[in-house]
Amino acid sequence: MQSVTVLGATGSIGVSTLDVIARHPHNYRVFALSGHSQLELLASQARQFLPDFLVVGDERSADELRAQLADSDFAGEILFGLDGLCQVASDPRVDAVMAAIVGAAGLAPTLAAVEAGKRVLLANKEALVMAGPLFMRAVAASGAVLLPIDSEHNAIFQSLPSHYTAAAYSEPERGRVAAEQGVAKLILTASGGPFRQWQLAEMASVTPAQAVAHPNWSMGAKISVDSATLMNKGLELIEASYLFALPAESIDVVVHPQSVIHSLVQYCDGSVLAQLGNPDMRTPIAHALAWPQRIDSGVAPLDLVALARMDFAAPDLQRFPALSLARQAAAAGGAAPAVLNAANEVAVAAFLAGRIGFLQIAQLVAAVLENCQPREPTSLEAVQRCDHQARRCADQWLVNTANEER
Ligand code: NDP
Ligand code: MG
DSSP: OEEEEEETTTSHHHHHHHHHHHTOTTTEEEEEEEOSSOHHHHHHHHHHHOOSEEEESSHHHHHHHHHHTTTSSOOSEEEEHHHHHHHHHHOTTOOEEEEOOOSGGGHHHHHHHHHTTOEEEEOOHHHHHHHHHHHHHHHHHHTOEEEEOSHHHHHHHHHSOTTHHHHHHTOOSTTHHHHHTTEEEEEEEEOOOTTTTOOHHHHTTOOHHHHHOOSSOOOOHHHHHHHHHTHHHHHHHHHHHHHTTOOGGGEEEEEOTTOOEEEEEEETTSOEEEEEOOSOTHHHHHHHHHTTSOOOOSOOOOOHHHHOOOOOBOOOTTTOTHHHHHHHHHHHOTTHHHHHHHHHHHHHHHHHTTSSOTTHHHHHHHHHHHHOOOOOOOSHHHHHHHHHHHHHHHHHHHHHHHHHHO
């Protein structure tokens, strides 16, 4: 029986995680759940799973949730804020932590789980992009078991030799483990998002509703916009370079609109291994929960005959410059990935709020990458300072651009 904390339980990944857990009541029990704005959903999850702890953003939300659960069987404690999140991520009674808070807000609790040596199921890619070297050093030092949930990275994890990742996680010298084990290249697949076949001129007037309507995957709003700009693939490139200790040049991106091949590993003898499946996050979630065993995820088996064909194309960097910006940040290293991530979070929020156009997301990120170049952060506090500095720079860009357009 594993005791599991789900950070970001009310989100798309959180809900899928609880769906898998509910299928295996004898293998997993829920220790803690966290939510942010969706208190009613969190309350209904608390009634179903009866966790020991719930965590919300602030004291007012905690009071409101307590009132909602007054006449229920939930007898646990309700915590709030970052301290509450870090507490349930590192509690000695917890075996596994699903890190599924979106964005920079997930960094500190995810790192707390890593430092406590938990089995960490990492969905929150932004945490790794912001603090990659720090994060991977913490994994090596604590002996945490880091299992990627992002479908591409989970596919690569499954397609690598089983001893690869353990070595790579403690290997600061990028590329050495890969060379020793005959890994030539990682190939990340990208669906291409909803605007894969749109002209640049049409993309200028994309609405938030169009951008969050992903053709293959059902996901939260932020990652859906990232998928539409291909920034998601850029973040994943950086994520893969840290997870698998490879330079970004050894990681290719190929557009594969059916999203059935989740990613591939190319070996020096010409072999290419891949993981395939229907696009449903319950597969990587079940894989990571049970690893090295396998459990039923509820996902329908892949029907190759019904699928009939698979297509591949190179990404169009003219229409999707975000991918190049991420490569640039990966090559620059230091604080650049944290700056890229912060600028992108501000840009996506501004786009969703109707403040900027779709194509301005990458323009904002490019401007911030150029103008904001803090020194390489070597502590969590320094990463957070880089993040704040880049957000201020991005906010200034928004103000200047609004003034110019007036
Ligand atoms: P959602 O937006 O659906 O969910 C985000 C979760 O984080 C919710 O539980 C939300 O609470 C909580 N949250 C939001 N802001 C804060 C905050 N400031 N403090 C604490 N908690 C907060 O996102 P997804 O589930 O789609 O994605 C989660 C992470 O997983 C992201 O990092 C994403 O990149 C990654 N990922 C997601 C995939 C997917 O298929 N969805 C695939 C691969 C990776 P509430 O809803 O109550 O406000
Ligand atoms: Mg992904």
